[in-house]
Amino acid sequence: MLSDFSERVTRKNTKNETNLPLTISSKDGLVDQISYFNKMVASKDISSYYLLKEGEYAYNKSYSVGYDFGSIKRLDHYPMGALSTLYICFALKRHNSDFIRAYFDSLKWYREIYMISAEGARNHGLLNVPTEDFFQTIHYLPQDTREQRKIANFIITLDRRIDAQQSLVKGLKKYKRGVISALLSSKTNPYYSSETWKEVALCDVASGFEYGMNAAATVYDGSHKYIRITDIDDNSHLYSQDVPVSPEGQVDEKYRVRENDILFARTGASVGKSYRYQRSDGDLYYAGFLIRIHVNSDVNCGYVFQNTLTEAYRRWVLLESARSGQPGINAEQYKQYRFLLPPLELQNKISTLATNLDNLICKEENLLSQIEQVKIALLQRLFI
Known part of the structure; x- marks a missing residue:
């Protein structure tokens, strides 16, 4: 006992x-x-x-x-x-x-x-x-203290490995935030030029600003995926496909998310959260509490998306969402979000760098998850 x-x-x-x-x-x-x-x-x-x-x-x-x-x-x-x-x-x-x-x-x-x-x-x-x-x-x-010590030492070693992997992931995320923030700023980017860089509003580089469909979620039909605010991961800003759902009723193609589309949460505690469509996510249809924009073909969509992950954007969201009684940013407000736009060649380089860092972070996070699952499995087998 x-x-x-x-x-x-x-x-x-x-x-x-x-x-x-x-x-x-x-x-x-x-x-x-x-x-x-x-x-x-x-x-x-x-x-x-x-x-x-x-x-x-x-x-x-x-x-x-x-x-x-x-x-x-x-x-x-x-x-x-x-x-x-x-x-x-x-x-x-x-x-x-x-x-x-x-x-x-x-x-x-x-x-x-x-x-x-x-x-x-x-x-x-x-x-x-x-x-x-x-x-x-x-x-x-087990009553043998030597056996207890061996088991404890093994778990401690595994915990140290997990701590090291967590530190690596945390460090990579911090590094990515610092590098990208520096490259997006006129004060810290060594390639900045007032002659070639210009300040733009979101409406200058994108069209649409459309609200999603007002449909309930239902069991996934195997084809049409329904993306809601809660389906966008808070940290990675990726679409979470663990338990996909479909929109209920007739699906209208005008709500389908396509390449060069970015979605924004327009209300609630997650207001401002963004997601960039990836072809691997499949046939996505976006819900009513999201706003969809379509980035112009002469602008790098990835570069625009990275500007929605910065501290400057977060401060803008806090200010704009506080203007009403409840947290919320409508399409007209999103149109006015301003940021710096460099030449397309530099947009492409910054976007590629950010993507490579995101892929590296994702790889290390997957490894962390695997190690944590190994520990859980071992703990379940070490004890009767």
């Missing part, structure tokens, strides 16, 4: 320990909530919060995507932290802590939580898991 190798932690925070990081449980472990939310979300008075020490564990009963029965994480990056009493906190009495950490990352313990959580009994996003029942859950673990 869990109580055989752990004991509940109920010590409370004291009023003079106000500088403790208020931690939350995320997929990456127990983290400072200011780093996670960029603000304080806890009560100002934390004297009644649990005081967790480094190396101790906390069970978050909140369920989320991929964590149907919550998560158990260890406090690793702080000497102490304060946690809400909604968590179940415990410390180990025995067993290798790194091994136990890996075990709780495996989700093999879910079957025990499933047995004690009342079916359908969820309150404000929390599972109904009685504390006493939680400590009576049964876990099958």
Whole structure:
């Protein structure tokens, strides 16, 4: 049983320990909530919060995507932290802590939580898991500490490989943002010339600015793909084809997305998000909350698209969308977005460089995903 190798932690925070990081449980472990939310979300008075020490564990009963029965994480990056009493906190009495950490990352313990959580009994996003029942859950673990250490060392090595790959992907994205932003700016681009570069509005280099079709999504018919705001990946700006859908009813060809088309989100939290059509995405038809523009043939579409990924564009979106009560940018506003346009030859070079960097980032992200999947598969097989 869990109580055989752990004991509940109920010590409370004291009023003079106000500088403790208020931690939350995320997929990456127990983290400072200011780093996670960029603000304080806890009560100002934390004297009644649990005081967790480094190396101790906390069970978050909140369920989320991929964590149907919550998560158990260890406090690793702080000497102490304060946690809400909604968590179940415990410390180990025995067993290798790194091994136990890996075990709780495996989700093999879910079957025990499933047995004690009342079916359908969820309150404000929390599972109904009685504390006493939680400590009576049964876990099958090797008793040989040498075996535990070997398993833990292997998982630690794999985690370090994942961290290195994550750093590589993050560094490539930062490098790409810096290089492309420099090449699109008159102040930092060494090839800039006031005689050959000109400032243009989006309507000067594109036509259309048309709203999409007002149709519900239905089961994918094998031919007609329906692209909505949520089908555009927030980070890569690529069309997500994991679960394609089709538009319901008769499909009108005027809503088909073609080469040299760029789509823009016109409302909601994702306003300003952009997508450039790629032939490999197939027969796409765009939804009503998107605006489609068609870039002129004498302008490089990729170059125009890169201008929608810059910090300058993001600031413009924030300003324009704030003009109305709800976040939104209409077609007329998009027409007026302005940016610098160099000669076509330089447009092509900048677009090609950006595409090559995007392909490299995509390759490294795929490798990261593969390594993470290997870890998940191994964790599921290492424990009974």
